[in-house]
Amino acid sequence: MIHATESLLEITRTLNNEITSLQRLKDDVVQEQQEAHKQGQLVKKMTNYLSDELGRLELETDKIDDSSLxxxxxxxxxxxxxxxxxILRGRLSEFVDEDDAENLKKADSALSNDLKSFEAFLLDLTSLLNQRIPNLEKAIHRLRGESREAQQQKxxxxxxxxxxxxxxxxxxSTFHELKTKLTVS
Incomplete structure (x- = not known):
């Protein structure tokens, strides 16, 4: 009976240690999920900022003053x-590839979609800028030429x-001289 009690006590201690270890692992996973969520929010903010920047750029392209700069x-x-x-996406991919991948993939699917839409946004923005830059450079070159011509005319x-x-x-002075000669004569 004593031997059985000691054995049960040992099993209880082992289980308690295992429970503590599992709780630490669970806390680590929750913390990593929270960090991934924070990074996802950061990506959303960056996407919104870049969307605003794109809108501002489109407005600025209508103005030709120093727009190439x-x-x-x-x-x-x-x-x-x-x-x-x-880099952030690479880190998140590494994070998702760890042991608790299934739960983390579910939690971070929105982040993945945001990153994909952001990449598409960047590709569209790059394409748009590549289309507009030559026209802006031509307009700036023409304006500089007109400015030089205006300087020369000035x-x-x-x-x-x-x-x-x-x-x-x-x-x-000639009129003054003539007037003086006329008054003298």
Whole structure:
């Protein structure tokens, strides 16, 4: 009887240790799921931000003032963001591939869909920008040419005004001389 009690006590201790270990594992999984959810929310925020940026870019492309610089800066930001999101997706894929993959895949399917839609959004945005950049560069080149031409016309007009002023001064002095000669005679 004592031996059976000791055996039951040992089994109880072992089960208690196993329960504690399983509880720790469960807590770890819950924490990892919460982290994945936070990262999913971050991706949603980034997607919304980039959608807003796309709208702003479309409005800016209507304005031709220095828009190629703005587009280049936005393209750099978008490519950095795309790189960060690809890294995040890789980390999430590694996380999902662990032991509790089935539950985590179910919990993170929305995140996966968001990442896919974000990738499609980036591809569309890149395509749109690639279509608009040549037109903007042509317009900017044309505007710079017109600006140079306007500068040259301004210089020419300034020279003409100076010439006209010199002629007026000469006419004024000649008129003054004639007036003096007429009054003397």
């Amino acid at each position: 703005s587009i280049n800066n936005n393209l750099e930001k978008l490519s950095e963001t795309e790189t960060k999101l690809r 210089v020419l007009l300034k020279e003409m005004v100076e010439l006209f002023n010199n002629e007026m001064e000469e006419l004024d």
